[in-house]
Amino acid sequence: MSLLETKTAEQQAQGHPIVNDFSIVAATVNGSGSQTANGVILRALFKMGIPVSGKNLFPSNIKGLPTWYWIRVSKDGYLGRQEHPAVLVAMNMATVAEDVAGVVPGGVVFYPDDWRIEFGRDDLVFYPMPVKSLLKDVDVAPRLRDYIENMVYVGAVAAVLGIPLEYIREAVSFFLGGKEKAIKLNMDVVEAAYRHFREHLPKRDLYSVEPMDKTDGLILIDGNTAGALGAVFGGVSVVAWYPITPSTSLIDALRDYLALLRRDPETGKATYAIVQAEDELSAVGIVLGAGWAGARSMTATSGPGISLMAEYAGLGYSAELPGVIWDVQRVGPSTGLPTRTSQADLMFVYFLSHGDTRHVVLLPGNMEECFEFGWRAFDLTEYLQTPVFVLSDLDLGMNIWMSRKFDYPDEPINRGKVLTKEDLDRIQSFARYKDVDQDGIGYRTLPGTDHPMAAYFTRGTGHDEYANYSERPEDYFENARRLLRKHNTARKIVPKPVIEHDGCREAIVCYGSVEPAIVEARDILRDRYGREYDYMRIRALPLSPEVFDFVAAHDRIYVVENNMEGQLRQIMMIEMPEHAARMVSVAHLDGLPLTANFVVEGVLEQEGK
Amino acid sequence: MGVVRTTNAIGLTKADYGGRKSTLCPGCGHNSISNQIITAAYELGINPHTVVKMSGIGCSSKSPAYFLSRSHGFNGLHGRMPSAATGAVLANRHLTAIGVSGDGDTGSIGLGQFKHMVRRNLPIVYIVENNGVYGLTKGQFSATADLGQTIKKIGTNDLPPIDICLEALAADATFVARSFSGSVKEVVELLKAALHHNGTAVLDIISPCVTFNNSPDSTKSFAYGKEHANPLHDITFIPLADEIILDDYEEAEADGKKPREVQLHDGTWIRLRPLAMDYDPTDKMAAMRVLEEAHLRQELLTGLIYYDNSRPTMIDSLQIVDTPLALLSEAQMRPSREALERVMASL
Ligand SMILES: Cc1ncc(C[n+]2csc(CCOP(=O)(O)OP(=O)(O)O)c2C)c(N)n1
Ligand code: SF4
Ligand SMILES: [Mg+2]
Numbered sequence: 001m002s003l004l005e006t007k008t009a010e011q012q013a014q015g016h017p018i019v020n021d022f023s024i025v026a027a028t029v030n031g032s033g034s035q036t037a038n039g040v041i042l043r044a045l046f047k048m049g050i051p052v053s054g055k056n057l058f059p060s061n062i063k064g065l066p067t068w069y070w071i072r073v074s075k076d077g078y079l080g081r082q083e084h085p086a087v088l089v090a091m092n093m094a095t096v097a098e099d100v101a102g103v104v105p106g107g108v109v110f111y112p113d114d115w116r117i118e119f120g121r122d123d124l125v126f127y128p129m130p131v132k133s134l135l136k137d138v139d140v141a142p143r144l145r146d147y148i149e150n151m152v153y154v155g156a157v158a159a160v161l162g163i164p165l166e167y168i169r170e171a172v173s174f175f176l177g178g179k180e181k182a183i184k185l186n187m188d189v190v191e192a193a194y195r196h197f198r199e200h201l202p203k204r205d206l207y208s209v210e211p212m213d214k215t216d217g218l219i220l221i222d223g224n225t226a227g228a229l230g231a232v233f234g235g236v237s238v239v240a241w242y243p244i245t246p247s248t249s250l251i252d253a254l255r256d257y258l259a260l261l262r263r264d265p266e267t268g269k270a271t272y273a274i275v276q277a278e279d280e281l282s283a284v285g286i287v288l289g290a291g292w293a294g295a296r297s298m299t300a301t302s303g304p305g306i307s308l309m310a311e312y313a314g315l316g317y318s319a320e321l322p323g324v325i326w327d328v329q330r331v332g333p334s335t336g337l338p339t340r341t342s343q344a345d346l347m348f349v350y351f352l353s354h355g356d357t358r359h360v361v362l363l364p365g366n367m368e369e370c371f372e373f374g375w376r377a378f379d380l381t382e383y384l385q386t387p388v389f390v391l392s393d394l395d396l397g398m399n400i401w402m403s404r405k406f407d408y409p410d411e412p413i414n415r416g417k418v419l420t421k422e423d424l425d426r427i428q429s430f431a432r433y434k435d436v437d438q439d440g441i442g443y444r445t446l447p448g449t450d451h452p453m454a455a456y457f458t459r460g461t462g463h464d465e466y467a468n469y470s471e472r473p474e475d476y477f478e479n480a481r482r483l484l485r486k487h488n489t490a491r492k493i494v495p496k497p498v499i500e501h502d503g504c505r506e507a508i509v510c511y512g513s514v515e516p517a518i519v520e521a522r523d524i525l526r527d528r529y530g531r532e533y534d535y536m537r538i539r540a541l542p543l544s545p546e547v548f549d550f551v552a553a554h555d556r557i558y559v560v561e562n563n564m565e566g567q568l569r570q571i572m573m574i575e576m577p578e579h580a581a582r583m584v585s586v587a588h589l590d591g592l593p594l595t596a597n598f599v600v601e602g603v604l605e606q607e608g609k
Numbered sequence: 610m611g612v613v614r615t616t617n618a619i620g621l622t623k624a625d626y627g628g629r630k631s632t633l634c635p636g637c638g639h640n641s642i643s644n645q646i647i648t649a650a651y652e653l654g655i656n657p658h659t660v661v662k663m664s665g666i667g668c669s670s671k672s673p674a675y676f677l678s679r680s681h682g683f684n685g686l687h688g689r690m691p692s693a694a695t696g697a698v699l700a701n702r703h704l705t706a707i708g709v710s711g712d713g714d715t716g717s718i719g720l721g722q723f724k725h726m727v728r729r730n731l732p733i734v735y736i737v738e739n740n741g742v743y744g745l746t747k748g749q750f751s752a753t754a755d756l757g758q759t760i761k762k763i764g765t766n767d768l769p770p771i772d773i774c775l776e777a778l779a780a781d782a783t784f785v786a787r788s789f790s791g792s793v794k795e796v797v798e799l800l801k802a803a804l805h806h807n808g809t810a811v812l813d814i815i816s817p818c819v820t821f822n823n824s825p826d827s828t829k830s831f832a833y834g835k836e837h838a839n840p841l842h843d844i845t846f847i848p849l850a851d852e853i854i855l856d857d858y859e860e861a862e863a864d865g866k867k868p869r870e871v872q873l874h875d876g877t878w879i880r881l882r883p884l885a886m887d888y889d890p891t892d893k894m895a896a897m898r899v900l901e902e903a904h905l906r907q908e909l910l911t912g913l914i915y916y917d918n919s920r921p922t923m924i925d926s927l928q929i930v931d932t933p934l935a936l937l938s939e940a941q942m943r944p945s946r947e948a949l950e951r952v953m954a955s956l
Binding site for chain 2: 458
């Protein structure tokens with residue numbers, strides 16, 4: 001049990017009411033249509049002004065296996081995962097024993113009243129829900145019955161925790177797109193359950209919610225939608241992909257928003273193309289072919305797809321082709337846990353392909369960054385003329401997060417060093433791979449440029465400055481050195497780390513989706529253990545100069561990440577061998593997002609070692 | 610006193626369509642095909658800057674460096690050229706893509722990408738320089754090698770060959786042709802027609818590897834091609850400017866063989882004067898049958914095997930704007946600030 005949860009349990013033992021500070025879990029059967037019900041509860045709480053986050057723990061299955069939806073309610077704004085819920089909605093007989101065992105002492109369990117089972121916990125408050133009998137009175141088509149059953153628990157939870165019905169109604173209307181008939185059907189069930197609880201089941205537990213003002217002006221969104229929106233505002237024009245969880249919804253969102261926002265006003269035609277390719281080899285080939293010919297192009301995939309893209313990634317690096325590749329990480333190796341989260345592709349992606357390759361990798365850590373890196377990736381890939389990877393993960397990509405509204409891009413589109421016909425008229429000769437500006441980045445021309453000097457021969461084979469085939473050792477060496485120079489240019493222009501430097505000797509370092517757990521953990525470490533740590537969240541590879549300075553300024557660095565081997569730490573050790581001894585790994589992977597408790601214990605355990 | 614230069618319709622010389630010096634073996638069939646591409650492009654008066662040369666990996670795939678130096682080239686990955694070509698054409702729909710591949714590149718490692726490209730009907734001239742072996746890795750059997758064929762040091766091939774044209778037909782190709790690198794005129798005319806086709810034009814050109822697979826009993830050898838190439842028809846591409854000359858009709862009817870005309874989407878024509886048989890290239894079942902029969906008889910049947918201009922191309926189906934996606938303006942690429950506000954308000 002986490003420390004925070006222990007604290008909650010202590011309050012509970014003392015009989016204090018617990019307001020806006022607990023987790024709710026709905027345990028359901030996959031495919032039973034509980035998504036809307038869970039979304040409604042989450043959104044209603046959010047609209048009450050209470051900070052929330054929603055995490056869907058789902059199986060790799062279409063129908064029948066257990067699934068859990070976690071809602072964190074936190075007056076303090078902590079959005080990471082908790083290990084144990086205080087409120088359980090048990091809708092899945094197959095997992096109920098395990099589910100009930102996990103509830104914090106003094107917690108609450110809702111369950112269908114026709115279950116004849118022993119729960120074996122006398123410290124919990126049990127509320128039977130008359131699911132079948134409530135539905136008897138509602139006129140609902142048989143095929144909707146399973147789905148509508150879930151609305152019973154919406155009404156029950158609202159009644160017991162104190163969510164006003166108008167918030168529920170607004171949320172239901174949001175999910176049903178304002179369709180009056182459907183809204184009424186759902187609300188009839190919600191209200192029937194609500195009334196039943198208010199009239200027949202007096203509240204016996206200590207958990208409740210109260211309105212706050214902490215979500216004003218915020219939005220609820222998932223990282224895949226945020227990333228897709230970023231790409232749309234980054235001018236993406238060619239998209240090629242192959243379906244794979246957890247990246248598919250990024251493409252789904254792209255398709256929706258491109259259709260909405262990227263039509264030619266006169267002809268109604270699309271200013272973009274989306275192609276579902278035959279596999280990821282083809283998807284990345286289309287992306288790099290399009291990038292070569294001058295279009296802003298991208299794909300989204302996950303581990304198995306990234307593995308297939310390795311050869312093309314090397315071509316992109318060596319032939320210097322733009323293209324954006326999102327890896328929404330899941331658990332590997334191999335098929336691994338397809339519906340669970342990890343941060344274990346970092347090393348592979350950084351060095352993807354054979355030979356000496358190093359890629360530019362952006363590491364968003366929240367919704368605003370999924371959006372921002374979504375558009376910025378295109379400026380970077382075209383400016384640097386190399387593939388740019390964006391490493392998200394299932395926790396960021398598919399779970400629901402609160403966010404500030406996204407800022408409109410604050411820089412004009414940057415298409416990089418492209419020579420037009422007019423530019424070519426002005427110069428004597430064109431050498432595609434000449435380092436004119438000493439930043440490692442040459443000038444390119446686009447196919448179709450009407451000039452006898454424009455053409456060059458792009459190749460993955462060894463070449464000289466003029467892109468002609470060459471096996472000369474000097475040509476290879478100089479070109480490889482220039483590519484490293486370019487990598488060092490990237491170092492200076494990729495997103496800088498987020499740093500909180502308060503003069504501590506020790507620091508916690510991370511990347512991506514583990515931030516919420518660390519925010520909470522640092523408060524616990526300070527408040528309960530009197531230990532303070534500086535903090536740095538790395539936002540890109542190659543590591544920025546600021547990362548080197550930060551590491552040098554601390555005696556001990558705890559690198560927290562959601563993988564088995566401490567991959568970020570390994571990369572930092574490679575890049576800063578002189579500081580390797582001060583980097584301590586706090587890494588763990590079991591498919592779930594890290595918790596504050598894990599971070600606290602992980603750091604404390606390593607203290608003094 | 611100036612030197613008289615022979616130029617084409619757009620004022621370029623044939624040398625303007627040339628490439629770097631070939632590094633392939635002297636006598637390699639791929640070199641002839643490069644020359645035929647130069648001739649076709651020159652005679653059609655194609656603007657070299659509107660062409661992109663795409664290739665995979667192999668001796669054949671190296672050859673785009675040896676023609677059309679004024680066109681951008683992309684020599685990518687083994688078997689994965691179709692995807693890069695797809696991206697390039699999506700980025701700029703006005704480019705003319707010429708893909709050069711080998712039988713290994715297309716028939717083995719790249720069979721998947723090949724068939725999906727054909728299935729999408731990507732506008733591209735896709736040439737398979739088919740020699741029955743992996744030239745660049747020194748002569749191993751490819752997927753088009755003859756059943757039972759023996760090559761010294763390599764052994765005997767005990768697998769039936771893949772027929773590139775049949776694979777293309779099975780994937781609903783809209784232009785399928787077979788030829789022999791030594792049949793200069795036929796290759797040039799097929800190339801011209803292919804360059805005017807709106808969709809994937811598959812040209813399976815037997816192109817002898819003189820170093821590893823040129824023994825006369827190999828169906829991919831030079832001697833075999835010279836002796837056995839059996840053209841279905843005498844093929845002539847007729848550009849828009851040239852009227853069909855009626856004399857030809859009369860002449861043709863005099864020898865009892867009426868030529869067939871096939872019109873391409875842009876109004877140009879292909880005229881086919883029957884030779885091996887009176888063959889209708891718009892009949893798909895007939896196409897399958899002649900290919901199967903030729904295969905059984907180990908006969909090198911050449912010419913325009915199949916033609917269909919009714920299927921939409923990938924570009925048609927996507928309903929994209931006429932402006933190349935690579936050349937959109939900032940206003941076309943980035944929706945407005947208000948658009949973002951509307952999206953934010955909807956969440
Ligand atoms: C992924 C990969 N595997 C293997 C190779 C080695 N390789 C280079 S060319 C080639 C075969 C080429 O045969 P083909 O396409 O028939 O071309 P040819 O040389 O006969 O013209 C192979 C196997 C490679 N380049 N890439
Ligand atoms: S090895 Fe064969 S295919 Fe390659 S260049 Fe020589 S003759 Fe041509
Ligand atoms: Mg070959």
